[in-house]
Amino acid sequence: MCRWIAYSGTPVLLSQVLFQPEHSLIDQSLHSRMGVETTNGDGFGIGWYPRETETADPAVLRDVGPAWNDRNLREVAHHTRSGLFFGHIRASTGTAVQQSNCHPFRSGRWLWMHNGMISGFRRIRRDLALAVAPDLYADMEGSTDSEIMFFLALTFGLADDPPGAVARMAGFVETTAEAHGIPHPLQMTVAVTDGERVWAFRYSSEGRSRSLYVSTKVDALRALHPDVSFLRELSDETRLVVSEPLGDLPGAWNEVSESSYGVVQPDGGALHRFRPEYADGPGPRG
Structure with missing residues (x-):
């Protein structure tokens, strides 16, 4: 995983989030506390929206080496400031360790990253891939279930309705797996953004999803911890969504509920129930 x-939120140097916290993402690449594997060394990636540029499309840096000793990652993170960015460290679930399989994945202004897997992926990979829209199919570069999930979501209307598109993607994966006799196929925590809003999803077919947390509102954290200077630099709208907490600051992290999704946007956030959507209507199936 x-x-x-x-x-x-407030534009910051990427290194302030990726490297500096006590249990930063880079620390998690070696010492994950909540992942299936302790070490996540099968590649990494960051995607960010540059400030004051003519294009709204994000920049992406991905590589196959472990994040903890990559000099280019450290160099970029210490010199790049952004108000919206993704960071991902990979532990392969069976597909090749190659740059095109590293997250986040990008299509136009969209970024996507995933923790989890599609069980029996090798058996249903062809059926899933053939459902991707023809005009999108040629843009798939890698061999992961995560990338196919992204392109299915794009096919099912991500640009117009992100929650609905992800629900239709999840329903299609489960329906396809069911036809092949594969039980409980989908395990996912997903983050996707268009550069303005971030949607985060926590769902699994068996109802035992991987961990996911969202940070407490900054104004509440300032009241709890007036001595933490970093909090004074952040806007009230600043939020983080993480696979596992970046430290042990009391009151800072809230677990995202099972089978739910949240949206982070400039005017606030909200949490909603998540249910896959099937061709014959919304779930659950059976």
């Missing part, structure tokens, strides 16, 4: 972080 993998670990990831999504940041939205």
Whole structure:
């Protein structure tokens, strides 16, 4: 499995979030506390929206080496400031360790990253891939279930309705797996953004999803911890969504409920129930 972080809010140096916290994403690449594997060394990636540029498309840096000793990652993170960025460290579930399989995945202004897996992926991979829209199919570069999930969501209307598109993607994966006799196929925590809002999803077919947390509102954290200077630099809208907490600051982290999704946006956030959507209507099936 993998670990990831999504940041939205006051522009900061990427290193302030990726490297500096006590249990930062880089620390988690070696010492994960809540992942299936302790070590996540099968590649990494960061995606960020540059400030004051003519394009709204994000920049992406991905590589196959472990995050903890990559000099380019450290160099970029210490010199790049952004108000919306993703970071991901990979532990492969069977597909090749190659740059095109590292998250986050990008299509136009969209970024996508995933922790989890599709069980029996090798058996249903062809059926899933053939459902991707023809005009999108050629843009798939890797061999992971995560990338196919992204392109299915794009096919099912991500640009117009992100929650609905992810629900239709999840329903299609489960329906396809069911036809092949694969039980409980989907395990996912997903983050996706268009550069303005971040959607985060926690769902699994068996109802035992991987961990996911969202940070407490900054104004509440300032009241709890007036001595923490870093909090004074952040806007009230700043939020982080993470696979596991970046430290042990009391009151800082809240577990995202099972089978739910949240949206982080400039005017606040909200949490909603998540249910896959099937061709014959919304779930559950059976």
